[in-house]
Amino acid sequence: NAGVTQTPKFQVLKTGQSMTLQCAQDMNHNSMYWYRQDPGMGLRLIYYSASEGTTDKGEVPNGYNVSRLNKREFSLRLESAAPSQTSVYFCASSEPGQRDYEQYFGPGTRLTVT
Amino acid sequence: GQQVMQIPQYQHVQEGEDFTTYCNSSTTLSNIQWYKQRPGGHPVFLIQLVKSGEVKKQKRLTFQFGEAKKNSSLHITATQTTDVGTYFCAGRGTGGFKTIFGAGTRLFVKA
Numbered sequence: 001n002a003g004v005t006q007t008p009k010f011q012v013l014k015t016g017q018s019m020t021l022q023c024a025q026d027m028n029h030n031s032m033y034w035y036r037q038d039p040g041m042g043l044r045l046i047y048y049s050a051s052e053g054t055t056d057k058g059e060v061p062n063g064y065n066v067s068r069l070n071k072r073e074f075s076l077r078l079e080s081a082a083p084s085q086t087s088v089y090f091c092a093s094s095e096p097g098q099r100d101y102e103q104y105f106g107p108g109t110r111l112t113v114t
Numbered sequence: 115g116q117q118v119m120q121i122p123q124y125q126h127v128q129e130g131e132d133f134t135t136y137c138n139s140s141t142t143l144s145n146i147q148w149y150k151q152r153p154g155g156h157p158v159f160l161i162q163l164v165k166s167g168e169v170k171k172q173k174r175l176t177f178q179f180g181e182a183k184k185n186s187s188l189h190i191t192a193t194q195t196t197d198v199g200t201y202f203c204a205g206r207g208t209g210g211f212k213t214i215f216g217a218g219t220r221l222f223v224k225a
Binding site for chain 2 (some may be wrong): 044045059083102104105106
């Protein structure tokens with residue numbers, strides 16, 4: 001099992017460019033999450049998907065959109081990147097009922113917006 | 115909204131010294147989880163506490179959940195260089211789905 005995979009690992013964008021971060025999990029989990037991690041601020045929830053077909057805003061959703069493509073895949077889109085979106089982005093998944101929402105994280109995408 | 119505060123932000127210790135990080139929530143939690151993130155890595159689940167006053171141990175790590183279910187702590191006895199990294203607490207509110215992470219405590223261990 002690969003667990004949670006994310007692509008790309010690194011990305012540099014110019015202000016105003018768009019891109020989609022991809023995430024996939026092979027653990028048959030229902031719930032998936034997108035976080036951003038900035039120095040000194042821990043992990044902040046951007047969007048989550050409690051189950052296939054549903055998505056909800058987290059703490060910091062502005063400037064982002066998500067798509068839960070199927071049970072395995074959950075993508076994060078930046079429509080018009082801004083320098084404030086420079087961060088490390090982590091995707092995670094969990095299965096309610098299995099150790100009650102323990103989250104499995106992907107390796108992260110390091111995004112720089114210039 | 116729910117907030118989870120974690121202190122200290124950084125801690126430098128000599129190898130063999132003990133280390134403690136504290137987590138406080140603005141609201142009552144249904145559970146609290148602890149994660150460890152090695153430098154350059156991703157968060158990895160350590161443990162979950164659910165019951166009021168619960169104490170769990172994993173080798174040199176001791177986790178506590180407060181009686182009011184609003185605070186928690188992680189204590190490491192006799193730190194080793196392999197303990198370096200950032201420790202996060204993450205709390206889920208009662209009746210809620212989202213888990214809110216604390217800012218983390220970064221542990222440095224000097225050999």
